[in-house]
Amino acid sequence: MAKFGRKTKKLLKLMGPGLITGAADDDPSGIATYTQTGAQFGYGQLWTAFYLLPFMVAIQEACARIGAVTGKGIAAVVKENYNKKILYGLLGLILVANTINIGADLGAMGAAAHLIIPVNFTLLTLFFTALILVLEIFVSYRTYARILKWLALVLLSYPITVFLVHEPWGTILRATFLPHIEFTFAFLFIITGVLGTTISPYMFFWEASEEVEEEREKHLIKDGAAKPTRAFMRRLRWDNFLGMLSSEVATWCIIIVAATVLNANGVTNIGTAADAARALEPLVRSFPDAGLIAKWLFAIGVIGLGLLAVPVLSASASYALSETLNWKEGLNIKLKHAHGFYGVITIATIVGLMINFIGINPIKALVFTAVFNGVAAVPLIFIIARMAADKKIMGEHRSGWLSNIFVWATFVLMGAAAVAMFATL
16 A cells, blocks of 8 residues: 555656646637537547647647756747747737637636526636636645646546446447548538647647746756756656646547537537536436536536636746746746736736627637637747757757657648638638
8 A cells, every 4th residue: 555655656746747738738628629529520530539649749748848958938949049020929829829718718617607506607707717816826836736736637527427328439449540531611620629729829838838847946947057857858758748648538538428428319519518518417327416416517627627727828828928028937936026927817817808708608619719729829839840859959859850750740730720621611
């Protein structure tokens, strides 16, 4: 038992920014998009969970490595090595994409909470906004990171549901390994959303900056220069791989549950939080009021992941702007020493909140946000691929041939999906 405890403790220490990034990737926008594709196309896009894993691992490892080797976030490295037009273009993309995503996630949290709490949607959304800001601004980085790790556990409801429902495993295995593509706008629109919510712009900036935070915690940045040890780089790669793997396992399970429970029963469009919650009813079918319990499970999952994802979204935007303007930045710095950094977090969160009051369906907004991220990620990946392979920037830690192949393939894949979607309009 003691040996098991030591191994568990060792595994938890290994988990860092990669796990948090992977869990944040399955944010409310991710849950809505994966549920929609399962409901609309059955198992037709299930293969994306398997085939996107190496691309996701490659691009996130490149971002984490850039942060660890340079001791700076993505925006700061771009600022040092590229012209201002590129810097401001990338900054604009991340600010717009993240603010829209924040708004969609906050709206989803309010809509999910409204399923189980008879309180006005507006009040619920305002409450979650205030709670997130208080946690992000006034809780220390070490405590905050620990909270984020545990919030990742709310995704377990989907894997459990997969094994409680009678599944056509032969069909599922074929759909997992044999890609299915339809050249229609509806199919390409959702698959662009799947790509965008799996490989999202905010993840690039967040993971790079959090590796820098980790180095500061471990005193690996001296005189402004990062000195990552071999052990740190090895931990970085394992943490990144485990985080992305857990994210894609959750994605695979969400699509299966939605396809089996919703699509097979004629539910092909997710218009409300209640529609999405039905996917979890088999988990509690033997209980009285199964529908209500499923709503509770769904609401807890969306709220928990929203509490994880919204701070990641606002902080990654703030890292980018603070690095551009030479402001003090970092979640390990107190508010009184980083007014600009926390000011951007506050403004981005509040502007995102306001998006919910212009009449947009909060669940539909999640899918549109994912599609926007799928388009916005393309130019960002191009720059990241160049930086990660640049010997002047990365030295001995520049991308090897395998990393280069997968990072550039990610750029081509996402670019092709976006072009194909627009071509079928």
